[in-house]
Amino acid sequence: MSTPPAQPSHRQPLALVTGASQGIGAAVARALHAAGARVVVSARRLGPCESLAEELGEGAHALSLDVTDAVAVAALPARLEAEHGPLDWLVNNAGAATSAPLGKSDEALYQRLMELNFHAARRLAGAFLPGMRERDHGRIVAVASSAGLVGYPYVAAYCASKHALIGYTRAAAAETDKTGVGFGAVCPHYVDTPLLAASIDNLVAKTGKTRDEARAFFADQNPGGRLVAPAEVAAAVVELCQATGRGIVELDGGPARLVD
Ligand SMILES: NC(=O)c1ccc[n+]([C@@H]2O[C@H](COP(=O)([O-])OP(=O)(O)OC[C@H]3O[C@@H](n4cnc5c(N)ncnc54)[C@H](OP(=O)(O)O)[C@@H]3O)[C@@H](O)[C@H]2O)c1
Known part of the structure; x- marks a missing residue:
């Protein structure tokens, strides 16, 4: 008789945080680890990820990952599963903001920000989704921005990429409604x-x-x-991973607000 697979609730959840070498991503990795998760701390620069993983101790692992590398992203679920088991929580945090007036927002800027802030995040979600659906268990949380909810001057490319990320999250949340897989996003102001x-x-x-x-x-x-403090964004991400599972949360320097 074969042994049934361990239920996710009987083991420490495994989380992957992208862009965790500094800033919000590092705060999210710290908060998830403090909440009892095993955490894969990833970014392009391995050094800061290794330092953070070492600081966190048991259950924290460093990974060099450029989220715009579609080949590496496609291979990641199998790689992580072989090393650590199936992923429970994916936090798409890696991103960048570049400002430019409309007339100076050239093709390359739009391509770069759409690739990093949107396509990379939805590709990662797409890579881990089949496994999560099969297990009927998982959370995919994006660190988006208030620029995903409203428009600001001089950041059209950034706003467009974050609106795309929020649009994707809303559609994916609707499509996975009433399943064990949840999509959510945190939209911080500065x-x-x-x-x-x-x-x-x-x-x-x-x-x-x-x-x-x-x-x-x-x-x-x-x-x-x-x-807003990075730790506040991290607390909202933990809440989405551990409890609510779905929703768009706005953080504007006042109390966190559920906008969806
Ligand atoms: N700070 C704000 O005011 C603010 C407000 C709203 C939303 N956000 C969003 O929050 C997220 C984190 O921002 P932050 O303020 O913490 O930014 P940050 O301090 O500049 O950190 C960005 C992180 O993303 C990583 N990264 C950049 N390109 C990457 C790539 N191609 N592959 C993998 N990792 C990559 C960087 O690490 P490596 O260089 O080592 O790869 C770094 O760890 C972003 O999505 C940003 O849009 C920030």
Whole structure:
């Protein structure tokens, strides 16, 4: 008689976090590990992922992954399953923001941001979905942006890519409704990370504002009047993975809000 496979609830969940070498992704990896998950900490730069995995200790593993490498992504479910078992939670966090006025948003910028912020995330979801469906168990959570919900000036390519990610998440959530597989997304406004530090540098260079003034400018843009902390985004991701499983959560410096 063959032994039935272990039920996911009887073992520590396995999570993959993309773009976890710094910023929000690193905070998500920390929070998922603290919540009891085994975590694969991934990004293109292996060094920072290894440092974080070492800091977290047992159950944390580093992986070098460029999410735009479609061949590596297609091979990933089998690779992870062989090393760690089936994946329970996929967190599509890797992303980038580049600003440019409409007239200077060239073809290459649209292609690059659509590829990284949208196609890579939906390819990863597509790669892990068959296994999750077969087990009727899994969560696919995107770290999108408020730029996936509304439009902002000078970031048309970024907004378009994040709107695509939110559109995909909504459709996938509807299609997997009432199954054990859930799709969700977190949409933060400005978050205090290295990505924002680059925007602060940019504003300083363009306007002559001091760094403190530029930082205060971005904090004031958030409806809550302050920058969102990476740990708040991470807590919303953990909540989606562990409990609610579905929904679009907006974080604007005030209390987290379910918008869908
Ligand atoms: N900061 C904000 O204000 C803010 C607001 C709303 C939404 N977000 C979203 O939150 C996510 C994380 O942002 P963040 O602020 O933490 O940014 P960040 O500090 O710039 O970190 C971006 C992460 O993505 C990784 N990455 C970039 N390209 C990659 C690729 N091709 N393959 C794999 N990993 C890649 C980077 O690691 P490597 O360089 O090592 O690959 C890094 O770990 C992004 O999707 C961003 O759009 C940020």
